[in-house]
Amino acid sequence: MKRRLFSATLLSTALAFGAAAQAQTKWDLPAAYPATNFHTENLTQFANDVDKATAGKLKITIHANASLFKAPEIKRAVQGGQAQIGEILLANFANENPIYALDGVPFLATGYEDSRKLYEASKAAMDKLLAPQGMKMLYAVAWPPQGIYSKREIASVADLRGIKWRAYSPATAKIAELIGAQAVQIQAAELSQALATGVVESYMSSGSTGYDSKTYEHIKNFYDTQAWLPKNAVIVNLRAFNALDAATQAGVLKAAADAEARGWKISQEKNDEYKRLLTEKGMKIHKPSAKLMTDMQQVGGIMLADWQKAAGPDGAAIIEAYNKARAKK
Numbered sequence: 186m187k188r189r190l191f192s193a194t195l196l197s198t199a200l201a202f203g204a205a206a207q208a209q210t211k212w213d214l215p216a217a218y219p220a221t222n223f224h225t226e227n228l229t230q231f232a233n234d235v236d237k238a239t240a241g242k243l244k245i246t247i248h249a250n251a252s253l254f255k256a257p258e259i260k261r262a263v264q265g266g267q268a269q270i271g272e273i274l275l276a277n278f279a280n281e282n283p284i285y286a287l288d289g290v291p292f293l294a295t296g297y298e299d300s301r302k303l304y305e306a307s308k309a310a311m312d313k314l315l316a317p318q319g320m321k322m323l324y325a326v327a328w329p330p331q332g333i334y335s336k337r338e339i340a341s342v343a344d345l346r347g348i349k350w351r352a353y354s355p356a357t358a359k360i361a362e363l364i365g366a367q368a369v370q371i372q373a374a375e376l377s378q379a380l381a382t383g384v385v386e387s388y389m390s391s392g393s394t395g396y397d398s399k400t401y402e403h404i405k406n407f408y409d410t411q412a413w414l415p416k417n418a419v420i421v422n423l424r425a426f427n428a429l430d431a432a433t434q435a436g437v438l439k440a441a442a443d444a445e446a447r448g449w450k451i452s453q454e455k456n457d458e459y460k461r462l463l464t465e466k467g468m469k470i471h472k473p474s475a476k477l478m479t480d481m482q483q484v485g486g487i488m489l490a491d492w493q494k495a496a497g498p499d500g501a502a503i504i505e506a507y508n509k510a511r512a513k514k
């Protein structure tokens with residue numbers, strides 16, 4: 186009898202230890218873009234890497250295409266802990282703080298190298314905003330450069346006057362205002378539908394989103410202005426992160442650093458690939474006319490001046506650091 190009791194105790198102790206060793210944490214990761222988008226594919230690989238690095242202790246489930254939260258709601262969901270981690274488009278939060286709008290200023294950084302420098306120059310300021318909200322950024326990756334999709338052929342911004350223009354951020358709505366187009370806010374997850382119902386005649390975005398949304402079924406012209414490269418950022422709730430043991434935290438940070446390096450590389454590689462795919466689908470990829478470019482650069486100049494006014498000395502320090510990094514080359 187005694188022996189049996191003893192072994193039963195042993196067994197339950199072993200079970201308890203086993204359970205502790207295998208205790209699994211589950212995180213939900215809302216994302217706003219389709220599962221086949223390169224950012225989302227990168228997130229999937231990130232989640233797999235975390236799974237491997239932590240021997241299954243931390244499982245991250247990705248909810249693509251705004252299926253859990255709409256794009257503008259993801260940041261608040263992570264802040265409130267409804268999701269432990271999430272992917273946001275930084276430019277969506279421009280009204281909260283101008284720092285978020287920086288990578289949406291047209292012609293401030295138009296290629297990958299400069300965009301990376303702009304990112305490095307603004308990273309600390311971003312963390313300073315997120316920390317008091319109980320969050321931190323794990324990594325960020327640029328979208329391919331933004332060009333103009335337009336039903337009609339355009340030679341200058343005058344040709345866009347009065348046109349129905351899809352905006353995805355305060356900055357893209359501001360561009361509409363400056364060029365006299367009619368802006369309507371539509372997130373990527375609803376873009377295909379909006380195109381099909383004729384609500385959208387033009388918009389600015391990457392070849393990536395043009396391809397994902399099958400824009401080529403409704404719009405035939407893409408003007409490759411390479412005006413800016415907005416970024417997606419993966420942010421984590423600090424309470425959730427701090428609750429992980431040190432080894433798991435290290436696993437997450439390593440997977441995030443890898444995802445960042447991989448994401449920038451894929452974005453750049455896919456930039457040309459998307460333009461090729463759009464051409465295959467019957468879209469004309471135009472080199473913008475000189476007039477269209479100077480018009481758009483003028484828009485960029487106004488927006489940069491507005492940004493500098495709004496962002497004050499913090500903003501000036503970022504621009505200074507960015508210009509210094511660019512001068513190094």
Ligand code: PCA
Nearest residue numbers: 328353373390391394415
């Ligand atoms: N695609 C996203 C944001 C930037 C981009 O290239 C969109 O159009 O919503």
